[in-house]
Amino acid sequence: MNEQYKFGDILDAADEIIDDLIDCKDGTVFTIRQLAEEYGLTDLDDNGLNVLYHALIEYAKSAGISFEFSEHEEAEEGNPYNIPFAVRNIKAQIKCPHCGSIDTAKYIYGKPVYSEKLERKLKEGKWILGGCKINTVHVYIDDVDLNPERHCNSCNKDFGIPPVIVAPDQKTGEDYRGLVSLIRFTFGGYSGTTEVTITRHHYCASVKVTKIPDNGESKEERPFDKKQWYDIMYYLFGPAVYLHEWETSYRDDSILDGTEWKLDLTFEDGRECHYSGYNAYPPYWDKLEKLFRSYTDF
Numbered sequence: 001m002n003e004q005y006k007f008g009d010i011l012d013a014a015d016e017i018i019d020d021l022i023d024c025k026d027g028t029v030f031t032i033r034q035l036a037e038e039y040g041l042t043d044l045d046d047n048g049l050n051v052l053y054h055a056l057i058e059y060a061k062s063a064g065i066s067f068e069f070s071e072h073e074e075a076e077e078g079n080p081y082n083i084p085f086a087v088r089n090i091k092a093q094i095k096c097p098h099c100g101s102i103d104t105a106k107y108i109y110g111k112p113v114y115s116e117k118l119e120r121k122l123k124e125g126k127w128i129l130g131g132c133k134i135n136t137v138h139v140y141i142d143d144v145d146l147n148p149e150r151h152c153n154s155c156n157k158d159f160g161i162p163p164v165i166v167a168p169d170q171k172t173g174e175d176y177r178g179l180v181s182l183i184r185f186t187f188g189g190y191s192g193t194t195e196v197t198i199t200r201h202h203y204c205a206s207v208k209v210t211k212i213p214d215n216g217e218s219k220e221e222r223p224f225d226k227k228q229w230y231d232i233m234y235y236l237f238g239p240a241v242y243l244h245e246w247e248t249s250y251r252d253d254s255i256l257d258g259t260e261w262k263l264d265l266t267f268e269d270g271r272e273c274h275y276s277g278y279n280a281y282p283p284y285w286d287k288l289e290k291l292f293r294s295y296t297d298f
């Protein structure tokens with residue numbers, strides 16, 4: 001490997017590349033060598049390119065991106081680094097939880113150092129300067145920064161705010177992920193309703209599926225471990241779903257006899273939080289449905 005690049009430098013570049021590939025237009029074509037050059041790994045040798053190639057494939061997979069390699073006559077045989085590939089990132093693209101647009105920009109906080117990349121990203125609407133204002137509240141033992149991660153260029157709203165309920169004093173807050181103790185998802189229409197209830201207990205959690213009317217399809221309450229409960233919490237209140245940034249009601253009254261859904265959260269101190277819809281669904285509906293569908297077939 002080139003002496004001027006450490007293993008860690010290449011992995012850092014791979015991380016930065018994937019971050020940008022999430023935002024690029026689906027189908028954009030690159031080569032590994034071109035990405036290496038663009039991200040500062042000039043004249044990276046074949047060993048280095050190999051490390052970058054494998055890191056990108058692995059990181060892309062966990063980000064929900066795939067690379068579609070095409071046959072290319074100019075490609076050197078046995079050398080994948082010059083073969084153009086199309087980035088397939090529809091699943092990875094970040095949608096605004098308010099309007100569903102994928103035209104969103106990442107906030108850059110602090111005083112940015114000027115670079116051509118910064119200028120280009122700002123011009124393309126991929127980055128937006130967030131200034132230096134720190135906006136923290138004290139949550140349990142941490143100070144949590146409430147600044148949004150992203151801005152939607154379509155509806156002009158911000159999103160990607162930590163799942164914190166700020167107290168009236170504006171100094172302290174509570175994290176949804178520590179408060180919720182019961183989740184009930186109800187989905188149905190004219191032919192019947194399915195209800196999935198997930199409850200946090202002292203040492204574990206459990207899920208119960210009820211069908212109304214019950215044609216023998218309801219399922220016994222099943223326990224699962226607490227880690228899985230927190231996985232659900234981080235899924236719902238993280239960038240997969242952004243639940244705390246949803247509207248509380250979605251309706252389309254133009255359709256009769258349609259489907260209705262409800263998501264009710266109960267906190268450990270009895271407070272409640274409700275989301276519902278009638279023939280209308282929030283932008284991250286498919287992610288929510290996927291979670292509950294994993295417990296039942298409805």
Ligand SMILES: [Zn+2]
Pocket residue numbers: 096097098099100101152153154155156157
């Ligand atoms: Zn929007």
